[in-house]
Amino acid sequence: MKKIALPLIATVLAIGTATAQDKPYNKWSIDLNAGITKPTNPFSDGYYTKDFNFIHADGGVRYMFNNKFGLKADFGFDKFENDDDSNTFETKYYRTSLQGVVNLGRVLNFEEWTKALNLQAHAGAGYSWMTNEKFSDKDQMGHFILGLTGQVKLSERVALNADFTMINNVRQDKTWDGASDVSSRGFDGTMYNATLGLSFYLGGNDKHADWYFGDAVTNKLAELDSRLTDVENKMVDSDNDGVADYLDQEPNTPAGAMVDTKGRSIDKNNNGIPDSFETYLEEKYGNLNKDVVMNVDDSALVKELINKGYVAVYFDFDKSQPTTIDGINFIVTYLRSNPAASVEVIGYADAVGNANYNKQLSEKRANNVKDILVKTGVSASKISVTGNGVDSTIDKGSNSARKVARRVIFKVK
Structure with a gap:
């Protein structure tokens, strides 16, 4: 044994x-x-x-x-x-x-x-x-x-x-x-x-x-810690809009913009600009108050909106004088706040009528807007004018689309 x-x-x-x-x-x-x-x-x-x-x-x-x-x-x-x-x-x-x-x-x-x-x-x-x-x-x-x-x-x-x-x-x-x-x-x-x-x-x-x-x-503690870390990471709100990133369908919403439950900027008029920004910019810079100067952040935002065509002046059919000058106010305030900047004024017409006539009409619209800018104190040397004629991207068969085509937009530099 x-x-x-x-x-x-x-x-x-x-x-x-x-x-x-x-x-x-x-x-x-x-x-x-x-x-x-x-x-x-x-x-x-x-x-x-x-x-x-x-x-x-x-x-x-x-x-x-x-x-x-x-x-x-x-x-x-x-x-x-x-x-x-x-x-x-x-x-x-x-x-x-x-x-x-x-x-x-x-x-x-x-x-x-x-x-x-x-x-x-x-x-x-x-x-x-x-x-x-x-x-x-x-x-x-x-x-x-x-x-x-x-x-x-x-x-x-x-x-x-x-x-x-x-x-x-x-x-x-x-x-x-x-x-x-x-x-x-x-x-x-x-x-x-x-x-x-x-x-x-x-x-x-x-x-x-x-x-x-x-x-x-x-x-077990390591597992719980890992799960807690995952929850914390999911709750990160990079754009501070009140919606966690993992639920946020628009994770780069500008600070202060009103959003829905999925983190998307609220834009009721579907013009591509969050309504809260429109209201803010309209209230702060939508007039010709000479005492108002844009801060750096607002200037960058307004420049982006201008160059993307969101700031525009509109015209009635076959007219060269604008129906409203609200868009011009933003340009004036921006240029006053940024003295080194210049602006290109670009005119358009709808597709109704002769193309040569519409080319001339678009130039008249751009020049008339330039004149308004000069009268508000913007130096003529900072303004260039272009008449682009018919806006071919607009459906000429739609009356509402033709209204949008009859416009002047701006490019600031």
Whole structure:
């Protein structure tokens, strides 16, 4: 027995030493268990055992690589005998095993609902032998073993274990009663153990790997932190319009613009300028108050609107004098606020009538607007005039479109 058990224990000790690292938990334990045993087959005719045979005992040393996986070497002993109505026999069974251990409580995050209950699975293989007065020497065999162990934490140093294990022998020569040979030497020898026992935890740390939740808690906190970061990133509002970027369909709305629930500038008249800007600019710069000077930001915005054609002067059909000078007011205020700037006045006509006539009409419109600018104090040297004739981009069949075509626009430089 020593020739088999001691090398297995030495193997576990060697692996534990080789993989030892500084961890905030203990890794070693001694596991001792006792209980009942039940061999099921093979038996000779006329032989059978009690439903529950006492005694079974096992003990071993276990090393946990981390709080989820480990390795243990153990030795077990079983004694069972005939039932009252069976032919008499008494058999003793010995085994030594090397098993892998999975700490299911940590794998399945039991700590989320309990800190005192745990479950482990173990499986492995080993060497075993059996003795019986009905045959000489001993019946030697290999075996596979697997089981489940429930644990109740009694303290940081001791846990109560309840284990159920199945052992399946390979190359078993004799029946469990010892009275006859086994016809097949495959996986025919089956035995079950049910035990209660204790795990004694060794080491200088406060907790054992069986009950260490730190990694899971750390991972959970990291996951929550990541999710919180995602939420915070989604709530970023780059343009400060009150709509988070991930919902904002117009994430570059100018500051102060009124937006809808999707972050889009409100533009009821569909002229491409946010209504809040139109109101702001109209109230602040829509007159010829000489005391008003545009700030840098407003100047940049007004220049952009002017050069995109949003600031315009409109005319009635076949007329060269404007119907309103509101657009001219913006030009005057911009030029007064930016003394180095100049402006190009560009006239258009609709498509009704002769093209040459409309060319001349567009030039007259541009020159008349220039005259108005000069009268308001803009130097003529800063104004250039162009007559572009018919605006071919406008649908000449639409009356409302033709009204838009009869206009003067501006380009400031």
